[in-house]
Amino acid sequence: MDSLIETSRLAGTAPDTITISNVNLSLGTGAARVHILKDISLRVGQGETIGLIGPSGSGKSTLLMVMAGLERPDSGEVVVGGTAFNALDEDALARFRGRQVGIVFQSFHLIPTMTALENVAVPLELAGHAGAAERAARELEQVGLGHRLHHYPTQLSGGEQQRVALARALAPDPAILVADEPTGNLDETTGRQIVDLLFTKHAERGMTLVLVTHDSGLAHRCDRVVRLRSGRIEADGGTHEPADA
Numbered sequence: 001m002d003s004l005i006e007t008s009r010l011a012g013t014a015p016d017t018i019t020i021s022n023v024n025l026s027l028g029t030g031a032a033r034v035h036i037l038k039d040i041s042l043r044v045g046q047g048e049t050i051g052l053i054g055p056s057g058s059g060k061s062t063l064l065m066v067m068a069g070l071e072r073p074d075s076g077e078v079v080v081g082g083t084a085f086n087a088l089d090e091d092a093l094a095r096f097r098g099r100q101v102g103i104v105f106q107s108f109h110l111i112p113t114m115t116a117l118e119n120v121a122v123p124l125e126l127a128g129h130a131g132a133a134e135r136a137a138r139e140l141e142q143v144g145l146g147h148r149l150h151h152y153p154t155q156l157s158g159g160e161q162q163r164v165a166l167a168r169a170l171a172p173d174p175a176i177l178v179a180d181e182p183t184g185n186l187d188e189t190t191g192r193q194i195v196d197l198l199f200t201k202h203a204e205r206g207m208t209l210v211l212v213t214h215d216s217g218l219a220h221r222c223d224r225v226v227r228l229r230s231g232r233i234e235a236d237g238g239t240h241e242p243a244d245a
């Protein structure tokens, strides 16, 4: 790994955190079977931010799940932080996810019977982190929820729930953070606050960030925008439109 970092430094590029090679994935059975991801190859540099855009049904969420190790491709390879997912069984993959991958969903996915503190602390405990409760409280304070530790999700606003979800995703200090339309269920002002928080956290911690969004303005805050269409990468480029566009 050191030599990889060194080689990359010499080449003037960041080492990859995510390398996806020739990934194909179909889901569903019988007539409902869909070939969703079609020969996808993508490299994401360490600390890079990627805006993943494309029409509804183009495979954005599915690709995110593949990166996060929540879906296994039918063929091809996914390597995150030097670990090849193909080499891991389900338990090892779950452990890897618990430590290295933070995930934020549009609909928050908090556990309704747990307080904000428990929602953040329990996954930390399960991943074997020491001092989970203290760490969870610190993380919640950092997203401005130090005064809401013992509230249940239904007692929190949408923006507050998403901040809990963000604290939960960030608490293990993951190498990568994937976010699937994290502002999709929020009003514009609250959504902007969540996005600002996301980029502030990225600036502080330098994790690799892959952000699925329908908002092209938001996508263009990322280092690079990748566009999917019908399960293929249609465009993979910088954030700036060509001068003659």
Ligand SMILES: Nc1ncnc2c1ncn2[C@@H]1O[C@H](COP(=O)(O)OP(=O)(O)OP(=O)(O)O)[C@@H](O)[C@H]1O
Pocket (backbone or CB within 6 Å): 027, 028, 029, 032, 033, 034, 036, 054, 055, 056, 057, 058, 059, 060, 061, 062, 063
């Ligand atoms: N479990 C499944 N079985 C069959 N087809 C599926 C399954 N999950 C997703 N699909 C199909 O795969 C395609 C890609 O879905 P995906 O959720 O990745 O799209 P998306 O780009 O995230 O869309 P959106 O912007 O609407 O969230 C869709 O056509 C969807 O119907």
Ligand SMILES: [Mg+2]
Pocket (backbone or CB within 6 Å): 060, 061, 062, 180
């Ligand atoms: Mg989606």
